[in-house]
Amino acid sequence: MREEDLEVAIKVVIVGNGAVGKSSMIQRYCKGTFTKDYKKTIGVDFLERQIELDGEEVRLMLWDTAGQEEFDAITKAYYRGAQACVLAFSTVDRDSFEAATSWKMKVEDECGDIPTVLVQNKVDLLDQSVVDPEEADLLSRALGCRLIRTSVKEDVNVNAVFRHLAACCLQEMRQQDDDYAMNGNGLHPLTISAFGPTNQNGKSHQNGTIILRSGKPRRHRKRNVLKNACRIL
């Protein structure tokens, strides 16, 4: 398979309290639209967008999870396999700021330590802000992730959020490629050689190799996708 037939696909989850602007951010980024109406997300939605970064084609699959508690049980499963995270709160909603730490822990529980951006949305409403700039800076340092202030409404910094995450993932992936290249025995660093279990005929089920896959982004064969349209629930 040729290198140009491969692409990087990254699953990004967007988490945060209800009404902080998660769905709006995804709509803005993938469709270029914004609506003032608030329609609670039920369950999980996703949209995708392809970008070029450092000469690589990167497909970002953006998973929109409901911020409302009542959908908690449904959304939990959808964190699995996520490779990057947007952790959003609203400039005019103190509770959403205070909930950011528990959202981060929730994602960490499911996905481990994945590249994450803390997003302070609705900065067009700074005159009504209930979060001091220093507090937000402090939180981003405490959580160990970059803070990006956005206005989805005014289309400020939305692209920067996703480019930053894609760049982090790409860097991780290249690091893995380097490790692989340097690993002289021809095995991927996360591949463990072993005798596999045998079936009733005494034959090995596969080739005797147990592969531990990391949840990190990998190159995939390009595929034709239905652009921008996939509702799960």
Ligand SMILES: Nc1nc2c(ncn2[C@@H]2O[C@H](COP(=O)(O)OP(=O)(O)OP(=O)(O)O)[C@@H](O)[C@H]2O)c(=O)[nH]1
């Ligand atoms: N002023 C302002 N309003 C915004 C901005 N982003 C989103 N909104 C509004 O905030 C409300 C909530 O936005 P949503 O995108 O539905 O919020 P959500 O986080 O997806 O909410 P849930 O689906 O309940 O989790 C909507 O009325 C949006 O129009 C922004 O940057 N500025």
